[in-house]
């Protein structure tokens with residue numbers, strides 16, 4: 001049974017490349033076969049939204065216009081033919097990579113690297129209509145995850161920020177255990193990755209961020225030290241009793257100013273994982289003064305199974321997103337704040353008034 005819904009809604013739409021998104025009214029979509037309509041309870045803003053907004057025409061393989069917002073928590077309010085009735089009313093998180101479920105990557109649980117998504121839209125907010133709206137259509141219940149009693153504001157940042165952090169950290173946990181970690185950028189993703197690293201046995205972690213507020217947040221979340229530059233961070237790590245050289249660099253910024261320096265602070269066999277996309281580059285080569293056995297990794301988001309895992313970690317109190325909430329009407333201000341580095345943790349848009357927590 002589908003309850004009556006409004007016919008129009010507010011949405012934050014990207015209508016032209018390299019220009020500001022607009023808050024406008026659009027139709028509330030009706031779910032077709034296998035589709036579900038969610039009331040959006042919370043939608044996180046991501047730095048990658050800014051790269052999408054700023055991109056020149058032809059850079060991204062998406063057609064305009066579409067609604068932004070790829071970190072979504074909501075409630076199923078309508079379902080299409082073929083969807084089991086018991087989904088209606090379920091609080092859910094959306095896995096933002098709308099993978100095919102059938103290619104060899106998907107069949108091996110590497111659905112974040114789905115072969116059929118290469119060169120086209122990825123999911124809601126990234127080529128398809130996303131969650132910066134009152135409602136969002138999701139093509140299949142395959143992309144939904146139960147939220148285990150967490151509030152939607154806590155859940156939304158886990159769907160990209162938390163999931164990406166878990167995927168990036170998980171691949172290199174063996175280096176973090178009993179090792180040294182330099183984490184660059186304690187923003188929306190970095191502050192979640194820090195909690196995962198801080199809980200890793202024997203890991204020593206120093207956080208590099210040029211914002212004092214982000215460094216304070218990092219110290220509160222378990223960093224053993226903080227620094228304003230990569231070189232200073234590497235020196236600080238060397239004084240923490242494990243010898244010099246960094247076993248694992250997690251760069252959540254990827255800026256030109258820091259990325260080029262990063263391989264030079266690695267210990268032999270160390271790894272640089274770059275998650276942020278702020279336009280930096282580094283030269284990969286053997287020799288050239290770089291340590292033997294160094295590796296480079298560019299992980300992307302994370303698979304469905306890791307979204308279930310990060311939500312379970314949050315539900316058991318092992319990780320929590322720091323959030324700043326905004327009304328949907330203030331979403332463009334939220335983007336301005338994100339661009340200016342004024343957001344503590346993750347900016348989360350709450351399109352409807354949430355039932356107050358007693």
Ligand SMILES: [Zn+2]
Nearest residue numbers: 046047048160
């Ligand atoms: Zn993102």
Ligand SMILES: [Zn+2]
Nearest residue numbers: 100103106114
């Ligand atoms: Zn696939």
